[in-house]
Amino acid sequence: MITSFLLGGLDRKTGIAILVLALIGIGVTYSNAFLADASPLHVSTGNMLLFGKYAAYALLAVALDLVWGYCGILSLGHGAFFALGGYAMGMYLMRQIGTRGVYANPILPDFMVFLNWKELPFTWVFFDHFPYAMLMVLLIPGLLAFVFGWFAFRSRVTGVYLSIITQAMTYALLLAFFRNDMGFGGNNGLTDFKDVVGYNIQADSTRRVLFALTVGFLAVGLWLASSIVNSKLGKVLIAIRDAESRTRFIGYRVAEYKTVVFTVSACMAGVAGALYVPQVGIINPSEFSPANSIEAVIWVAVGGRGTLVGAIIGAVAVNWGKTWFTGVLPEFWLFALGALFVAGPLLLPKGIVGTLGGLFSFGNRPSRVVPTSPEPAE
Amino acid sequence: MDIAKNSILYLDGVAVSFDGYKALRGLSMVIGPGEMRAIIGPNGAGKTTMMDIITGKTRPDEGEVLFEGSTDLTRLDEAEIAELGIGRKFQKPTVFESHTVRDNLLLALKADRTPFWTLFHRNTKDEDNRIDELLSTIKLSHRAKDLARNLSHGQKQWLEIGMLLAQEPKLLLVDEPVAGMTDAETMETAALLRHIHKSGKSVVVVEHDMAFVRELDVKVTVLHEGSVLSEGSIDHVANDPKVIEVYLGR
Numbered sequence: 001m002i003t004s005f006l007l008g009g010l011d012r013k014t015g016i017a018i019l020v021l022a023l024i025g026i027g028v029t030y031s032n033a034f035l036a037d038a039s040p041l042h043v044s045t046g047n048m049l050l051f052g053k054y055a056a057y058a059l060l061a062v063a064l065d066l067v068w069g070y071c072g073i074l075s076l077g078h079g080a081f082f083a084l085g086g087y088a089m090g091m092y093l094m095r096q097i098g099t100r101g102v103y104a105n106p107i108l109p110d111f112m113v114f115l116n117w118k119e120l121p122f123t124w125v126f127f128d129h130f131p132y133a134m135l136m137v138l139l140i141p142g143l144l145a146f147v148f149g150w151f152a153f154r155s156r157v158t159g160v161y162l163s164i165i166t167q168a169m170t171y172a173l174l175l176a177f178f179r180n181d182m183g184f185g186g187n188n189g190l191t192d193f194k195d196v197v198g199y200n201i202q203a204d205s206t207r208r209v210l211f212a213l214t215v216g217f218l219a220v221g222l223w224l225a226s227s228i229v230n231s232k233l234g235k236v237l238i239a240i241r242d243a244e245s246r247t248r249f250i251g252y253r254v255a256e257y258k259t260v261v262f263t264v265s266a267c268m269a270g271v272a273g274a275l276y277v278p279q280v281g282i283i284n285p286s287e288f289s290p291a292n293s294i295e296a297v298i299w300v301a302v303g304g305r306g307t308l309v310g311a312i313i314g315a316v317a318v319n320w321g322k323t324w325f326t327g328v329l330p331e332f333w334l335f336a337l338g339a340l341f342v343a344g345p346l347l348l349p350k351g352i353v354g355t356l357g358g359l360f361s362f363g364n365r366p367s368r369v370v371p372t373s374p375e376p377a378e
Numbered sequence: 379m380d381i382a383k384n385s386i387l388y389l390d391g392v393a394v395s396f397d398g399y400k401a402l403r404g405l406s407m408v409i410g411p412g413e414m415r416a417i418i419g420p421n422g423a424g425k426t427t428m429m430d431i432i433t434g435k436t437r438p439d440e441g442e443v444l445f446e447g448s449t450d451l452t453r454l455d456e457a458e459i460a461e462l463g464i465g466r467k468f469q470k471p472t473v474f475e476s477h478t479v480r481d482n483l484l485l486a487l488k489a490d491r492t493p494f495w496t497l498f499h500r501n502t503k504d505e506d507n508r509i510d511e512l513l514s515t516i517k518l519s520h521r522a523k524d525l526a527r528n529l530s531h532g533q534k535q536w537l538e539i540g541m542l543l544a545q546e547p548k549l550l551l552v553d554e555p556v557a558g559m560t561d562a563e564t565m566e567t568a569a570l571l572r573h574i575h576k577s578g579k580s581v582v583v584v585e586h587d588m589a590f591v592r593e594l595d596v597k598v599t600v601l602h603e604g605s606v607l608s609e610g611s612i613d614h615v616a617n618d619p620k621v622i623e624v625y626l627g628r
């Protein structure tokens with residue numbers, strides 16, 4: 001059952017993408033480790049970190065494309081799930097610091113000592129255990145998405161109203177995480193990490209593993225998402241996207257389907273956040289800012305909504321552009337992003353992959369356009 | 379309550395209003411098991427609203443709506459009503475445009491509808507055969523792999539009827555199936571509906587087209603301003619002075 005489900009996800013497009021990701025994962029780590037700095041093929045640790053960050057964004061983009069591209073749920077709050085996963089990882093990394101903090105408290109992270117707290121809040125209790133922290137990476141975003149989705153979708157909140165409340169959700173979390181008394185480090189967030197599962201987080205070797213893991217999880221996320229959209233459930237999602245009430249009249253409980261896919265997507269976004277934090281070395285409330293979630297939507301739109309692979313390409317392309325742009329013309333990045341948001345859909349309404357797919361038809365669904373001729377049946 | 383007991387669909391005194399406009403005012407009607415009924419009436423008579431109420435899209439302000447004599451439809455939602463065995467074809471053809479004709483039928487096929495089973499669903503030989511059968515019933519075998527958006531208007535109507543059949547409902551509600559069809563297509567559709575009726579299903583067909591209604595050759599109910607104006611054979615209602623006045627008076 002599971003095997004045939006997963007095999008169903010390996011269409012040509014996804015297969016190629018996974019292969020490319022595997023090559024990148026192996027190639028980059030090999031080059032960073034073994035090639036001389038002078039070699040033209042050498043990838044510096046700085047660049048590896050940068051692309052590791054893009055890969056985490058790409059996983060967020062895949063998660064978003066799953067709900068937006070295939071089920072029509074335009075979430076403008078997916079950054080919240082990413083940030084929650086990131087915070088869960090950050091809490092684990094904070095507890096790993098131990099006595100090496102400024103205040104050398106074996107239990108309490110520095111910011112709690114600074115706030116004169118005497119004991120660990122219950123939210124932090126088991127976060128020194130890696131498996132528990134990883135469980136929370138999935139559970140916290142998943143649970144929030146489940147509860148949020150269940151109420152929103154059962155009340156049939158759709159379209160722009162749904163987008164607005166997802167935006168409100170991430171904004172509310174932004175405000176909450178800014179508060180010191182929430183116990184998550186206030187506006188400074190969580191940083192100054194030392195180790196991850198016992199390995200120095202700054203070491204090149206650790207960073208290579210983190211990079212490889214991020215690319216690996218991106219491949220797994222893509223595969224999982226592709227298996228979902230190629231299954232019969234995926235067809236139901238597309239049916240909901242195109243004709244929601246029709247889907248209801250043939251007996252599908254639309255709210256359940258939306259809640260399931262929203263929850264799965266939030267878990268994926270959480271994993272992306274958890275992979276992002278050890279590479280950038282910090283998580284703070286700004287990750288909840290509504291603009292982040294909107295940027296993620298732009299990545300998907302640029303790459304090609306409803307193509308999955310496009311989400312990855314869009315995330316990497318836009319962020320690469322952003323890095324380049326902020327290096328050359330820092331004050332103009334926001335304008336460039338705005339222009340992209342307007343011009344992208346106009347010039348490439350189906351995104352990069354959608355447009356290429358139309359040209360070469362390498363997608364897995366029939367894109368053959370048959371002219372409509374009213375032919376009476378014989 | 380014997381009338382209700384022996385019916386597949388029972389409406390009694392159903393009323394609903396939208397912002398003060400009374401779309402249905404005391405509509406009562408009984409459809410027997412295995413019966414095919416044609417419903418006619420001028421635009422705005424409340425025919426589509428009646429279907430909305432039966433399928434759970436609209437809640438009535440008053441009145442009783444019973445399925446198979448006992449199930450109160452006014453308390454259930456669309457998916458639950460579909461599960462009971464009531465299928466509906468909309469006035470405006472709505473198929474899943476970005477799915478193939480085959481996938482449209484697959485989605486409609488009677489099966490476990492929970493997300494879990496749908497996720498791990500594998501097409502069985504039985505299902506494939508069933509879809510092939512349906513494709514030939516609705517005469518779309520040659521378009522099976524095409525996207526539904528590329529079908530002609532008439533073919534979309536047939537596909538929607540096919541999707542209706544795929545659900546294996548006990549009662550089919552068909553709203554204006556021949557609107558926008560050529561004469562030949564209209565006759566084909568009448569034959570298709572008669573075929574469905576013969577296979578033992580109850581069918582309620584709403585239609586304007588008199589030639590089509592004659593072709594169906596079943597009992598006719600005339601709706602006017604939200605209630606029943608006349609009922610009987612096509613010749614009976616066509617000669618009813620009240621009906622003549624409504625149709626000629628406009």
Ligand SMILES: Nc1ncnc2c1ncn2[C@@H]1O[C@H](COP(=O)(O)OP(=O)(O)O)[C@@H](O)[C@H]1O
Pocket residue numbers: 396397401419420421422423424425426427428
């Ligand atoms: N959801 C609604 N909101 C407001 N008015 C409606 C709604 N649905 C139907 N109506 C009105 O109810 C009347 C009956 O409509 P309808 O059932 O569609 O008629 P028919 O299908 O017989 O042409 C019309 O006047 C229509 O404008």
Ligand SMILES: [Mg+2]
Pocket residue numbers: 425426427469
């Ligand atoms: Mg109507």
